[in-house]
Each structure stands twice: as structure tokens, then as C-alpha cells.
Amino acid sequence: MYRELLKPLLFRLDAEDAHHLTIHALALASGIPAWPALARGFTAPSDPRLKQTLWGQPFASPVGLAAGLDKNGVATPAFAALGFGFLEVGTVTPLAQAGNDRPRLFRLPSDTALINRMGFNNAGASALHAQLKAAPHHAPVWVNIGKNKVTPNEDAVQDYLKCVRALQDVADAFVVNVSSPNTPNLRALQAADELSALVRAVVKEVEAQRVKTLKRPPVLVKLAPDLHPADFEASVGAVLDAGASGLIISNTTLARDGLSHPSAKEAGGLSGKPLTGRSTELVRAAYQITQGRVPIVGVGGIFSPQDAYDKIRAGANLVEVYSALIYEGPSLVRRLNMGLSELLAQGGFKNVQEAVGTAS
Template identity: 75%
Template sequence: MYRRVLKPALFRLDAEDAHHLTLRALELASAAPAWPALARRVTAPQGAALSQTLWGQSYASPVGLAAGLDKNGVAVPAFGALGFGFLEVGTVTPLAQPGNDRPRLFRLPSDEALINRMGFNNAGGHALHARLAALGDRPAPVWVNIGKNKTTPNEEAAQDYRRGVAALYDVADAFVVNVSSPNTPGLRALQAAEDLHRLIREVLAEVERRRVRTTRRAPPVLVKLAPDLHPADFTDSVNAVLEAGAQGLIVSNTTLSRDGLTHPNRQQSGGLSGRPLTTRSTELVRAARQLTRGRVPIVGVGGIFTPEDAYAKIRAGADLVEVYSALIYEGPGLPARLNRGLARLLERDGLKHVQEAVGVDA
């Protein structure tokens, strides 16, 4: 139904208009009594083969929703109903901001890709806190992706990230430090090893400050890196993440590369996501696994359209994977298809549990 009816209709609309329309529908669906929980019984994995415990949290599936689709956490129950093992909301900044001027989101159908230059448009940390606090029982762990406001200079960026932790500590199951979006001027400079180490230490200090004031388990802190780093810089950044004490890596964010694209929208500025990142992101997951040697979990992101794509990232070293662009092209049945397909691939290879596959090709 999605491919034959809904997708053609949505693709006739401006990409951002279609995004808001879909998100509004999911927001309304989230409010429907009992529906999200009932749907999740069908879409989420039923056996133990895909379940994991990471950072003391249970993940029914390794397949998660990447940040950017539900920036303000308005449709968490509906996304949970699709069968995701975890959901990442944001990027959220301390203060609400409108983001960059429209148009700022573009489809590249012939490349199965998206280009965005959204610019961290969001309603701010306090608005997100109110929504997540009102959820009650969650369908899956909810991670919060935090960033700095556009007007905050890099010299003061750490204070914005600390404010994000302070505002959302009691509702976040994990924090993701986003220093890799190409759409906030100067942000990617924070990936430099020395600056990154200092920033992570500040974030971890704020987490610890909040932990001692409450009885709540401290949420893990993960760092999201870009796919455009020079190999030596990537190595330095990964080492900085480990030395600073972060508990995980997300590899990777959108890219500025336009290699191999065919659609006219390839000329648009912004970060590219989708199918063109499949191979590159898997290579970076493998490199990160070799550098970390399993010391922290890795989340693989970029161009996951099929169970085979997800499985390749897991075998390269990803404990978890995330999707975004493929959801636009494949529709809401994608998470359940990935779950079923991963279970079949594990069975094909004689593996009883997904952790047995993590990093076997690294």
C-alpha cells in the first residue's frame, strides 16, 4: 500500500511538507489508545535471537530510528509500534531555533538518497522534556541527540551540550553528542581530537553531576562522527572518544560527498544520506571496530535498505544499526522486514544470537 499509493502521493509534495504531514499523522496515531502496543506485538521480534542488553538496558531489536526524523519527540509511540528496538530523537538544542531557510530538504529518487540542510530546527530542550516526560511506559529506549545553538560560538559549545544534558537527564535513555552535522557552521570542527576530548569530558561531568543528585542510572553518552574525516583524523577522533570515557560511537552522519549521484538535486548543498552511504559507512564501522576492539558498542548508520545491509554492518562491528532515509523510500514496514530478515540471516549462518555476528568480518 505504501509503495503503490502513499509514496507516490507523498512524493508529489515538497519533501519537507510531506515530512511534516507524515509526522503529524504519526503524532495522531501515537495518541490512539492501545494501538501502538498492539501493533508492536506484531512488528517487534518475538524470540531472543535479536535481543541484547547494552548499558544495562534491554533492546528487543538491534534496529533503531536515527535522529532527525522526529526531532521533537512527537511520535515516539507510533515509531515504537513499527518494531524499532530503540528511537533517537533530536537533534535538540538548548533554545528553540527555526533552522535554515526553506527549501532545505531534497529527494534524489534515482539515487535512493536525501539531501538536507535543516540546521537543527527544533522546539528546544524544555519542549522535548515535556513530551518525553508525558509518555509513561515507553515502547523502547529513547535516546536524545544533543547539539549546540547556531548562535553559540564553538568556544562556548560545551555549555550548550551541558545544558542539553541538564534539561533532559531524567527522560533520556542515552545521550548522543552530535558534532558531525554539516549544516551548523563550524560544528564539525569540534570533531578535532583535542576539542572533542574536552567536549566529551564536559558532557560526562554534567551527567555525573546529575547522577549524584538522583537515584536514576546515568544514561550512556555516545558520540556521532562524520563519514568525511580523513582516515588519520577519524582514528584520532575515535581515540579521543575512548580516552574521554564516552560509552559508545555512532558511525556515521551525513556526507558532503556527491560521488556517483545522478539526480539533478545532487547540486543542492547539505548532508547526503541514503543508499550512496551504504558501503562507506560499513567500511567506517569496520575501522571503528578495529580501533575500539569491542571496548564500546558501535551503532552503524548509513544506507540500510535491506536485511543484508543491516547484517553487513553488524558483521563489520555494529552492535546496533539505525535507519532514516530508507524509511522514506521503503515505508513503515521496513523495521519489521529488517527484524525478520536479520533473524533469517542468523539462522542461515548457524548463529543463535545477533551478538555472535558482531564484528566477525572486522
């Protein structure tokens, strides 16, 4: 129904208008009493091959929702009802901000891709806290944190710490976002020295807040796909040395190789199928650098069970999707879960963990 009816209608709208309409509908669905829990009873995979426990948290599926789709956490129950194993909301900043000027979101159908230059538009940490506090968590909810646009890089650490203090009691994990191309100078924080100092401070703050919240969510770091190999290796090493609990590989790219759509010229981060191979190779590189010491989340161009399976075998414990949901619709989650179960069985793996890194 999505491909034949809803998608053609949504694709007639401006991309951001369609996005807001969809999120609003899912937010309304999230408020229907008992529906999300009931629906998840049917959609959450039961195959034990897909189950994992990471950082002491159970994951019914390795397939998660990437950050950016539900920036303000208004539809987490509805997204959980689709069968996701976990959900990442945000990016959130301490203070609400409008983001960059519109238009700032573009579809590239001939390339099965998106370009966005949203600029961390969000309602702020307090609003996100209220949403997550009121909503049931049917799956782990991760919070992607960043700095406000007006905050200079030399003061950026304080913005990340403010997000931790405001949200630790409702976050099942924190994702430190230093890799969006749409906030001026943000990617400079990926340099090894700056990144190490930032991550150490966040990890220390999470530990300090543990007394108040009775929670110690893991801290993951999301890196860009555009780093030079030597810089990528240095950043991964800095993340490990600073005590982070995991990596997300990767964010959107500034590259435009091989694109055919006229909107390819638009500024912003590219996501979707053009990123499939590049992100998988970066997952493999990160796994080889870390030697499996921390879990890796693979994201970028996952449209099929094979895409997800390739990232797992390259070294990812978990995977995330965003662009594919826009093109394939909500049935994508079930298709990925079912297909992964079949591929793991065909490969002779008893569970996801056994498959991680077997092609690295």
C-alpha cells in the same frame, strides 16, 4: 500500500511538507490510548537472536530509528509501534531555533538518497522534555544533543551540558552530535582535543545529574564519514579516552560521487544508498580501532536485511535507519527484523552479539 498509494502521493509534495504531514499523522496516532502498546505486541520481534542487553538496557531488536526524523519527540509511541528496538530523537538544542531557510530537504529518487540542510530546527530542550515526560517509553529513547547556531564553538560545551541537565531524567542515552554539516563550524568540534574536552564534560555532567535523576544514561558520539583516516582514528581514540560509552558511525556526507539526480548539486548532508558502503567500512575501521571496547551503532544506507547484517558483521551492535523509511515505508522495520533473524540463523549465530565484528 505505502509504495503503491501513499508514497506516490507524498512524493508529489515538497519533501519537507511531506515530512511534517507524516510526523503529524504519527503524533496523532501516538495519542490513541493503548494503541501503540497493543501494536508493539505484534510488531516487536520475539526471536531471541535479535535480543541484546547493552549498558544495562534491553533491546528487542538491533534496528533503531536514526535522529532527524522525529526531532521533537512527538511520535515516539507510534515509531515504537513499528517494531523498532530503540528510537533516537533530536537533534535538540537548548533553545528553540528555526534552522536554515527553506527549501532545505531534497529527494534524489534516481540515487535513492536524500540531501538535507535543516540546520537543527527544533522546539528546544524544554519542549522535548515535556513530550518525552508525557509519552510512554515502549522502547529505549535516545536524545541527540547539539549546540544552537548562535553559540560560538568556544562556548559550545555549555549548550551540550544544558541539554543534559534538561533531559537526563527522560533520556535513555545521549548522543553528542558534532558531525552535522549544516551548523557552521560544528564539525570542527570533531578534532581530537576539542572532542575530548567536550565528551569529558558531558560524561562528568551526566554523572553529576545521576544523583537528581537516579539515571545514568550512556553517552555516545556521532562522527562524520568525511574525516581523513588519521583524523578519524584520532577522534575515535579521543572519544574512548574521554569515557564515552559508544560510537555512532556515521552522519551524512558532503561527498557527491556517482550521483545522477539534478538535486545532487544542493548543499547539505547526503544520506541513503550512496552511503551504504562507506559507512560500513567506517564501522569496520572503528571496530578495529576500538577492539570492541564500546558498542558501535552503524547508520547509513541500510535498505535491506543484508545491509544491516553487513554492518553488524563489520562491528556494529546496533543499526539505525532514516532514508530507507522514506523510500520503503513502515513495513521496512518488520522486513529488517525478519531478514536479520534469517541471516543470523544461516550464519550459525545464536544471537546478534556473536555476529558482531566477525567480518572485521
